[in-house]
Amino acid sequence: MNGVAMHIANGIVNAQVSAIFAAIAAAALAICVWRGRADLDDRLAPMAGLVAAFIFAVQMLNFQVLPGVSGHLLGGTLAVVLVGPWVGALCVSTVLIIQCLLFADGGLTALGLNITNMAVVGTAAGYLLVAGLLRVLPKTPRGVAITAFVASVVSVVVASQAFVLEYALGGTTELNLTTIAGTMAAAHVLIGIGEGLIAAVTVATVARVRPDLVYALRRFRKTASPSPKPAVPAPAVGGAA
């Protein structure tokens, strides 16, 4: 883990705006915890952990955009497709919290900003697109892959613009905002394409081998679950630890 990965650090955006976004992030996550608890069953719990670990690994891939501004993959759309919007947002924010506490990546006071951008805005944009596109596209591995690709590109760019908004509200130094917005958008289109390819390939493989694991396909399969491995036993009742 020697990759130089970095989220927004302390001191980039001023304290008031950081506090506002910390409150927004906390409120959004509270909703996700409330809605996500119902989703988190025996199949989704290990999947959520794996998705989080995968996002963690993928975020280590960093692209130098300009000297000093680097972008990285976000992973929100992958999470949305595999574990749903609520648990997906929780996965991304778990990654961000652990990166902040154990890997000194991203400032503690900027955690609210980072969570808002990547876990809330990125995931929400990804979810809306996934939900919309899957209505039109075929519910096949190929359709899901295309969906994941398009949603990734858009959600990454949207998340990067959320940073521009935060910087406009509370940036500690005056810079030309249109330049930042343009640079961030251009860079994140490229990053989004990289991310989209990874998400599409992963989702397509999972949809082909274990379609039962793809959350986004669940509601299209209400009757007769065709999962090849339905053998998830009921949780042990009252097992002695």
Added chain:
Amino acid sequence: MGAGHAHPLHLDHDSRVHRLPAEVKIVATLLFTIVVVITPREKFVAFAGYLLLLVGVLVVAKVPPGWLAKRATIELPFVLLAIALPFAGHGERVHWLGMSLSVDGLHGAWNIFAKGTLGVLASLLLAATTTARDLLLGLDRLRCPQVFTQIATFMLRYLDILADDARRMRVARLSRGYDPRFLWQVKAFAVGVGALFIRSYERGERVYLAMVARGYSGRLPRPEGTGATTADWVRSATLPIAAGVIALVAVLA
């Protein structure tokens, strides 16, 4: 990579800081960082004071300064951004060594550099003295929603699985004489990513079902200790309180 409890930034030895419960360390780091961030950027003395406080923690925690400095390079991208600011900033400009620099940009650069570095050093000290397992236990004791600790627990377990499986697949590919490293060979990488995901999931699923069969219900048992004592809280509070006093003195002076 046998034990899944360590992480790359953990420094495995014993010290008074290592022995503190994780929850008090998390709270102390958070409060310290908040004090650093809200300090006005032109109070240069205060930032020197904060650095001295962190040096104090470093000495008590027996963390080698070189070890810390090497890992603090994670901050480099933002330092580069800071260096660019004096050239790109607006407003009043000063001339120094033939370069025209923006005053606001210089302040901004100092702001990012000082606050960023202090924050990274504080987080690194927390990471160096806390194992992943203790950190999760600490978050749990701080009433962090169980969904988070559950996802985080699995995530840290899966990280090792992913790394190990990725290594195995790489060795398998190399030993068959294929080493994709160019853009047009990206398909091999892509196929590998999908396969890695499924392989890791199925290994992890077996582990999870084994855990459920042994009575796991979303929370790992807390084997020892009852959490932080008042003495622990008082001891760790010295860092944020000292930082707060420095900030107050600097602002009032």
